[in-house]
Amino acid sequence: MRRRKIQRDRSQYPLRPVTEQMKGQSHDLKTNNLTPKKGEATVRTSPQCPKTDTRNHGRLDTIDYLCILSIFIMHTGSSRIVLSQTGGPLYQQIVNQLKAKIAVGEWVAGEEIPSIRQLAADLSVSVITVKRAYLELEHAGLIVTQHGKGSFVAADVASGPEIFEQELVAHLEEAARLGTTMGMSQREIVSRLRQALDETLDETRDETEGAHVVPKSSKEPV
């Protein structure tokens, strides 16, 4: 039995996963609430990082530089995925967030992505969970895994709009299938879709009017 050492240097993954207890903070495709912008993620992942003092008139002091440096290190050393305890199955959360990364172009075609074991360690989730997420992404044609070499974003990966398009088609088909098994007529299914559309529009309107709307958690019944 030979021991294989993959990674000895533990300083490579300084970022521990952040679990959000708050509702509505899951970043999945369905709510169109994608991976947070760099600034937002920083505030959340490094609470010791103070906000820039306005009295400084925008000048950065040493601590700010240190913060920026640490952001840089975290950005290069980790996958920056945030899992929520209330966000549904872990593998599904990983699938959704990696899809979003590819869709918005954070990960580009041909780019190497973290190995299964590396991502499992970063997120403190089991290897088998990440493996399952990667398999699903492979089946969707978004990534390729070459044995012994690692995993990469597929060379011919669809552009962002196409990924969302595929997602939409899958959801529509699922809705049609569910509606049919529940014995609904075509007219009923269409009217339910219209209803869902109205609700979404209402929510957006409320948001633009400044009303505080808590987005639905993915676990709540719709």
Add this chain to the structure above:
Amino acid sequence: MNDLCIRMEGVSKRYPHFLLDSICLELREGEVLGFIGANGAGKSTTIRILMGLVRQDTGSVQVLGHPMPAEQTAAKLDIGFVSEDLRLYGAPTLAWHMKFVASMYPRWDQAYADKLLQRFDLKPQQKIKGLSHGQRVKAALLLALARQPRLLILDEPTTGLDPVARREVLGELMSVLTDEGRTIFFSSHNTLEVEQISDHIAFIDRGRLIAHDEKESLLERWRRVRLVVPPSTALPLLPGIVEVAGTERLPVLTTSQFDPDVVSLCQNRGVTVQAVDSMTLEEIFVANVQSRRELQPA
């Protein structure tokens, strides 16, 4: 890679009021097995047999290729063991313990130990008797991890830890696994963390192994199905039902062999499927234990 790290075959041990009944368990290298059981279910007995601390009446046990308990000395060089009742010396400091353990295990990694001190928020100059329960657990984990053992056997490693410490410990356990040659066997009451970090899951109840499966397929097979049954319609016979709850018109079925075809099967009998809920590991464990206890009362 993927050699068997732990292999138990037909292992039994009889005590006056307890029987550990023909346990068969396997764990491959590089994987994490979460071992779940109620109090007194046989978790600690199983772990003691694995460690060679208790001799089984019948059956064979191999750990890292060594038959136990015969070759326990050789096996223990490569096993890191932390259990709730593991005691450190009270008067000496943590630093003294670190030196002591380092003197016995050649693979001790001092730089890693120093990093763990920081991560677990421990002070090496503190005497063990002045530590809280949680700090003692973290100290024991540090001593086990810094030896870089190929197999970690942990008996409830996170019991009594605060949420922050628990996260640090789980994170540290998972970074151990970036090395494919290392394996973890751990027992816990905390099903949430078992669900998070385990590849395989074993349930033990009343001395018997009642489930031993890949985590993802276990979570995939168990579902709670909410039905609406029209008056004078019989409840369809579905596969793998372990529990029927709710009312006659609105039954809630728990199944251990869910299949998406169930929905159309019900539809054909005039029964509406209102919802199909996935279950947490805790719910699966409780449903599994309860259904078996009902079938076989003690």
